[in-house]
Amino acid sequence: MASIFTRIINGEIPCYKIAEDDHYFAFLDINPLAKGHTLVIPKEETDYYFNLSDEQMAGISVFAKKVAKAIGKTMPCKRVGVAVLGLEVPHAHIHLIPINDLGDINFLKPKLKLTQPEFTEIAEKISSAL
């Protein structure tokens, strides 16, 4: 069965898309730790991040960098942080999270509740800075 992320890539489940190329896809996390929290995934379904091929690992990292730069330009923060855990959805994904403090990457923290217009505005801002 396709992962929820594959269904997002295929348009079966809606998302707030940020960027896409032949191999990678970026969209807003709908349970964000911060405004602009984005997920970057390979289109090819692989569960464990470190099982990506060297070529995919290099490709997704460079793709994520472009997205992170756009997040940094548009979402107020000291840095765009990175996290990969892989304990929930079995489709490798990189979290890009605007951060200001050491405690800002903590997946047990309450997530932000944003409205659809807020998500849309954030996605448009980040996309337009790409």
Place this chain on the structure above:
Amino acid sequence: MASIFTRIINGEIPCYKIAEDDHYFAFLDINPLAKGHTLVIPKEETDYYFNLSDEQMAGISVFAKKVAKAIGKTMPCKRVGVAVLGLEVPHAHIHLIPINDLGDINFLKPKLKLTQPEFTEIAEKISSAL
């Protein structure tokens, strides 16, 4: 002035080294969140991770993957997680952290206190699995 990490690379400050090539270096974090918590850095000093060149971004990611695989083989954990924050030492670094739960990546948690023989043993185990 050279960053503390550059001084580690140059051997001016001791470390528990895991791996090294022409461009990248990996060593144990001495304030670890888990046994096997490792830092991966570029030898060239760059403060912000996302200011690495595309070539460096690709290179460090593939290098980190090799190190993460060795950590995963030797340190009991569900996954090897990744975190990049960049709020403290101004020399880009990737944290590779053995994780079992969503709360395991949280830099405000108390760090493990390990003895020199424990660090040495961990470094030898991971290095030997490379």
